[in-house]
Amino acid sequence: NAGVMQNPRHLVRRRGQEARLRCSPMKGHSHVYWYRQLPEEGLKFMVYLQKENIIDESGMPKERFSAEFPKEGPSILRIQQVVRGDSAAYFCASSPPGAAAGTEAFFGQGTRLTVV
């Protein structure tokens, strides 16, 4: 059973470009969470999704950021018109149905976004 898969592992974008980060949850998991981690800081919640639904996006910046988790395929975190301040590690986590939301979360290895 493969773990949470994120790709790419490293992504370099120029200011103004779009960044698209992918997350495939563990098999059988239907809850997906995205977190952002700045250097030397903790994990900041961004968004919680279930298949085809955004459940909680209270941590998402109001502009340029969007997330989806379609019926088929991976979850996507999309950052439009990236700026240097978007440079961070973005982690995806998944948990199984039936688990209390937020519990039993398993993390991927992250995508390290660098904006130049």
Added chain:
Amino acid sequence: QQQVKQSPQSLIVQKGGISIINCAYENTAFDYFPWYQQFPGKGPALLIAIRPDVSEKKEGRFTISFNKSAKQFSLHIMDSQPGDSATYFCAAPKGANNLFFGTGTRLTVIP
């Protein structure tokens, strides 16, 4: 806003010693308090978790102590090893939907 306050920010321990990391949280109606371990360049990995119907949970060298009345919980690493050197995060439920993480403790175990 729900907060989890974690201390210390960094910790240096001799091999064989005990590492202790503390967290305090604010009011919550949910009962699940995990600790995550993160190595450089890796994602956080669930280490151990506790539900506060018990005051302590032990798994190998790792123990969580939980004080519900004080809203505090701590991670103890017994017989600390250089391989334990990592960043440790405590977490607590944030509403019904996800976890709120502490700011992390960077542990260094000196051989």
